[in-house]
Amino acid sequence: xxxxxxxxxxxxxxxxxxxxxxxxxxxxxxxxxxxxxxxxxxxxxxxxxxxxxxxxxxxx
Numbered sequence: 597x598x599x600x601x602x603x604x605x606x607x608x609x610x611x612x613x614x615x616x617x618x619x620x621x622x623x624x625x626x627x628x629x630x631x632x633x634x635x636x637x638x639x640x641x642x643x644x645x646x647x648x649x650x651x652x653x654x655x656x
Contacts (some may be wrong), residue, residue, distance in 0.1 A: 597603075600611040614621040635653045636642065 597611065597613075603609070604611050614625065632653070636645075
C-alpha cells in the first residue's frame with residue numbers, strides 16, 4: 597500500500613491499517629481476504645468484473 601495516500605485522494609475512500617501491537621485486528625482482515633480468494637484467485641484481473649459482479653460477491 598505504498599500508494600495509499602494517492603488511492604485515498606483519487607477515490608475518496610478511507611484506507612485503514614491495523615494498529616501496531618494489535619494482532620486481534622489482523623485475523624478478520626486475513627479471513628476476509630481468504631473468502632474473497634474463493635471468487636477472485638490471487639493475480640485475477642479485477643477489470644474483468646463489473647460492479648454488479650462485485651456486488652453479488654459482497655452479498656454472499
